[in-house]
Amino acid sequence: MKRLNKSSSILVGSAVATASVGLPMAAQCSEELFSTNDLASGYMLAEAETVKMPEGKCGEGKCGSMGKTKAPVAEGGKGEAAKMAEGKCGAGMKMGEGSCGADMGMAGMDMDEKGMVMNANSDTLPRDCKKISEDVSFTVKAGTAHATHNGTIFGFDSNEWNVKPCSRVTVRFINEDSVRHQWMMHGLPKYIYPEGMFHLEVNGPGERTGTFIVASDAKTMLVHCDISQHMQKGMKGQFKVNGGSGDLPSIPGISGSIYPDSYKRMKPSKK
Amino acid sequence: MIKRNVLATAVVVSMGLLTACENGSSLKTDSGKTISIPAYKEPPPTQKAEMGKVRMAEVCPETIDASWREKQVIEGVEISASKLCSPDNPFDIATFVKGTNNVSMATLMETQLSPDTVTKGDDLDGDGDPDVIRIRLEVAEINGRDPDLDTPFPAYDIAPGVQPGFWVFAPKTRGMVVANNETTYANPYIRMPSPAIRVEQGDKIELVLENTHYFPHTIHLHGVDHPYMQEDGSGNDGVPQTFPSPEGAMVQPGESFTYRFQPRQTGTMVYHCHVQTGTHILMGLIGMFIIEENRPNNWVQTFNVGDGHVRHSSVAIKEVYDREYDLQYIGSDKELHNIIQQYNDPRLIAEAMNQHYKLADRKPEYFTLNGKSFPYTIPESLVIVAPNEKVKLRMFNGGEDMLAMHTHGHKATITHYDGIEHNPSAQITRDIYSLMGAQRVDLELNTTNDGLHNYGEGVWLFHDHNEFGITTDSAMPGGNVSVIVYESFLTENGLPRVNGTDLTKFFTNEYYDRTYPVWGTLENADKFGIVDRNQ
Numbered sequence: 001m002k003r004l005n006k007s008s009s010i011l012v013g014s015a016v017a018t019a020s021v022g023l024p025m026a027a028q029c030s031e032e033l034f035s036t037n038d039l040a041s042g043y044m045l046a047e048a049e050t051v052k053m054p055e056g057k058c059g060e061g062k063c064g065s066m067g068k069t070k071a072p073v074a075e076g077g078k079g080e081a082a083k084m085a086e087g088k089c090g091a092g093m094k095m096g097e098g099s100c101g102a103d104m105g106m107a108g109m110d111m112d113e114k115g116m117v118m119n120a121n122s123d124t125l126p127r128d129c130k131k132i133s134e135d136v137s138f139t140v141k142a143g144t145a146h147a148t149h150n151g152t153i154f155g156f157d158s159n160e161w162n163v164k165p166c167s168r169v170t171v172r173f174i175n176e177d178s179v180r181h182q183w184m185m186h187g188l189p190k191y192i193y194p195e196g197m198f199h200l201e202v203n204g205p206g207e208r209t210g211t212f213i214v215a216s217d218a219k220t221m222l223v224h225c226d227i228s229q230h231m232q233k234g235m236k237g238q239f240k241v242n243g244g245s246g247d248l249p250s251i252p253g254i255s256g257s258i259y260p261d262s263y264k265r266m267k268p269s270k271k
Numbered sequence: 272m273i274k275r276n277v278l279a280t281a282v283v284v285s286m287g288l289l290t291a292c293e294n295g296s297s298l299k300t301d302s303g304k305t306i307s308i309p310a311y312k313e314p315p316p317t318q319k320a321e322m323g324k325v326r327m328a329e330v331c332p333e334t335i336d337a338s339w340r341e342k343q344v345i346e347g348v349e350i351s352a353s354k355l356c357s358p359d360n361p362f363d364i365a366t367f368v369k370g371t372n373n374v375s376m377a378t379l380m381e382t383q384l385s386p387d388t389v390t391k392g393d394d395l396d397g398d399g400d401p402d403v404i405r406i407r408l409e410v411a412e413i414n415g416r417d418p419d420l421d422t423p424f425p426a427y428d429i430a431p432g433v434q435p436g437f438w439v440f441a442p443k444t445r446g447m448v449v450a451n452n453e454t455t456y457a458n459p460y461i462r463m464p465s466p467a468i469r470v471e472q473g474d475k476i477e478l479v480l481e482n483t484h485y486f487p488h489t490i491h492l493h494g495v496d497h498p499y500m501q502e503d504g505s506g507n508d509g510v511p512q513t514f515p516s517p518e519g520a521m522v523q524p525g526e527s528f529t530y531r532f533q534p535r536q537t538g539t540m541v542y543h544c545h546v547q548t549g550t551h552i553l554m555g556l557i558g559m560f561i562i563e564e565n566r567p568n569n570w571v572q573t574f575n576v577g578d579g580h581v582r583h584s585s586v587a588i589k590e591v592y593d594r595e596y597d598l599q600y601i602g603s604d605k606e607l608h609n610i611i612q613q614y615n616d617p618r619l620i621a622e623a624m625n626q627h628y629k630l631a632d633r634k635p636e637y638f639t640l641n642g643k644s645f646p647y648t649i650p651e652s653l654v655i656v657a658p659n660e661k662v663k664l665r666m667f668n669g670g671e672d673m674l675a676m677h678t679h680g681h682k683a684t685i686t687h688y689d690g691i692e693h694n695p696s697a698q699i700t701r702d703i704y705s706l707m708g709a710q711r712v713d714l715e716l717n718t719t720n721d722g723l724h725n726y727g728e729g730v731w732l733f734h735d736h737n738e739f740g741i742t743t744d745s746a747m748p749g750g751n752v753s754v755i756v757y758e759s760f761l762t763e764n765g766l767p768r769v770n771g772t773d774l775t776k777f778f779t780n781e782y783y784d785r786t787y788p789v790w791g792t793l794e795n796a797d798k799f800g801i802v803d804r805n806q
Contacts, residue, residue, distance in 0.1 A: 111386065111445075112386060113372070113385075113386040113387045116445065143525055144523070144524050144525035150616075151615070151616035151617065151618060153485040153524050153525075153617055154485070154524070154525065177525035177526070178481065178525065178526050178527035179409065179481040179482060179483045179525055179526070179527060180385070180409070180443070180445075180481070180483065184447075186452075195452050197452075199446075201445060201446070203385060203386075203387060203443075204481070204527070226446075226447045226448050226449075227409075227411075227448060227483050228411040228412045228413070228415070228425060228448045228457075228461060228483065228484075229412045229415055229484065229485055230483070231417075232415065232416065232417050232418060232424075232615055233485045233615075233617060249418070249419045250418045250419050257418035257419060257615070258418065258419040258420075259418055259419065259420070259421060260418060261418070261614050261615050261616045261619055263616075263619070266619075266622060266623055266626075266627050267627065268627045268628075268629055
């Protein structure tokens with residue numbers, strides 16, 4: 001109950017903040033204002049419809065969802081599939097460090113064999129920001145060691161981050177496991193960040209640091225590790241700008257699930 | 272006897288339905304008795320059959336880049352034509368052949384692979400191909416539970432709308448688990464079955480299991496030449512109970528473990544998880560591990576995602592065969608595969624799966640060939656051939672149930688049992704290939720029209736002759752049915768050209784959730800339709 005009170009007070013707080021400073025901007029950014037909705041219901045797609053693929057998209061199977069630009073699925077998918085630097089990396093047969101070095105980066109994406117930063121932005125201001133309000137830095141640790149809540153296996157060392165409108169945020173993401181983890185954020189202004197995403201990915205033990213600038217509206221954005229079942233098993237957080245627009249579901253320690261588990265005693269399965 | 276039955280019925284009718292028959296009539300029998308006959312009542316009408324959305328466009332989108340089907344060279348890698356409606360991404364093939372460390376960023380970007388998925392280097396024997404191969408596998412869940420969704424996630428259809436939960440080994444990828452931001456469907460690498468892996472005889476292999484899953488897993492190299500222990504004393508066999516060191520005995524969530532081996536022998540072998548095998552293998556953690564003969568300049572295609580057509584066969588295979596296909600069969604029990612959709616809390620999943628699921632009562636409802644059931648086998652698991660060819664089929668029973676695979680129109684020769692060559696002068700040619708759990712046969716399919724090996728061109732079914740194997744949760748046709756189709760019988764879009772019954776209805780969810788009648792597209796469909804009980 002305490003938790004509920006807390007989140008509703010945040011909601012009220014954000015509403016006040018929006019009313020006093022945010023409204024003039026709301027019209028301009030209405031498209032963005034609604035995207036929290038997309039996330040809560042969407043990524044996603046809580047609708048009963050199992051398949052929500054526009055005609056011709058092939059969301060499953062082997063069919064062309066990967067790179068081919070003609071398959072519309074590609075344009076939806078990866079901002080990273082955007083333009084890329086030509087040039088062969090490491091034609092040699094040397095083993096080890098991997099020959100694709102750090103400067104294979106491209107507009108929107110910086111990738112090497114240890115990980116990637118996608119859609120980093122430390123200069124371009126969202127339309128509703130006249131200037132950067134402040135510089136904020138977070139360190140986020142990720143791994144099984146941070147799965148501190150019952151029923152979780154993976155975790156971040158914190159599950160909520162709060163910043164002021166128009167903050168420039170630098171996230172240092174430390175992966176303490178020996179497998180891939182991600183700090184993937186959805187809901188940033190799409191006119192700056194392809195698909196509205198900012199993304200840090202670390203291929204194993206190690207870290208990545210990236211910077212982005214948030215807009216001004218009160219908004220809660222999804223942060224998760226989008227490796228199969230990592231979010232569901234604990235690696236989920238929320239990023240609130242200007243007090244946020246509420247809580248997302250299933251944030252460990254913060255919010256409940258829409259379809260919670262039943263902990264009733266089990267019976268042996270029978271045919 | 273007949274008379275007595277009539278009388279008995281008459282008695283029942285006259286006693287039981289007397290009131291209902293007030294407006295009926297009566298019949299005087301030969302023996303002088305009177306039977307009352309009920310009034311006519313029109314039986315309920317046939318339900319209007321609603322076929323629902325035809326999902327052909329999703330599995331065979333017209334937007335797919337037709338150039339993917341062509342024979343081509345990428346990064347110097349020859350990739351054979353694949354006329355399938357849904358061909359493998361040729362950039363994946365090139366990357367798996369060269370290694371993620373040896374292709375350009377441009378090529379890597381056409382895939383969703385991680386830069387360290389497969390690294391290749393060090394030509395140890397100086398014969399022009401890399402011999403130190405590092406392969407990274409992750410463990411992915413398919414059709415699992417999301418506590419905020421009422422549908423499985425990430426979604427994967429074995430047939431229209433049919434989504435059992437699975438676990439698979441998958442090549443290490445990057446980015447999102449879904450195909451794009453607008454769908455809950457998994458990306459193309461997160462799919463059944465665990466992919467066939469190919470290496471060359473004598474390669475120094477580092478097989479890295481990066482356990483991205485929430486349960487412990489291992490890799491056991493079934494039939495693959497590997498030492499029990501590594502040089503540093505750690506283990507290699509993937510069997511938790513007999514592992515020589517605690518490290519790697521079970522690879523815990525978030526941990527990785529490297530298996531090291533240098534296989535001296537060739538053949539179609541197997542890799543699978545050896546933790547709680549009764550459930551983990553059946554959940555999907557099993558695939559083919561193929562060791563190709565050592566040849567000069569022999570760059571092998573490390574992964575065959577989704578199995579099926581091998582678009583870059585090894586040098587030794589190309590010496591003998593015109594084409595090569597990997598065929599993995601699995602039968603799946605609904606009860607087991609539903610568990611990960613019932614619970615999100617891993618403790619509940621572990622309890623349900625390991626304490627309550629009755630393996631001995633197991634009865635499979637789903638039967639897949641390369642991770643799909645008919646009709647979804649058609650877009651990607653056809654065996655496409657031409658006359659007078661030799662085609663290599665690696666047939667693997669990745670499930671528990673006896674297979675009786677039958678090839679219409681062909682009698683193939685079994686060249687290898689469990690990866691070992693059978694005495695060439697005593698090889699057996701037959702039309703049914705029987706496989707118990709984990710068994711493999713290598714088949715030579717000869718398409719010479721001699722009345723023995725082949726009876727001519729056509730669209731020839733191949734399927735399990737256990738009838739349940741060609742069903743999907745008892746709906747027929749489904750299961751592991753696919754087709755050997757000659758190129759002359761293939762449409763431009765990679766589909767078999769047939770004029771039999773309309774296949775459209777099989778591409779709907781309604782057919783497999785059985786709200787659409789089995790003969791619903793016939794002209795006289797009403798005669799065999801589903802009765803409208805609401806009328």
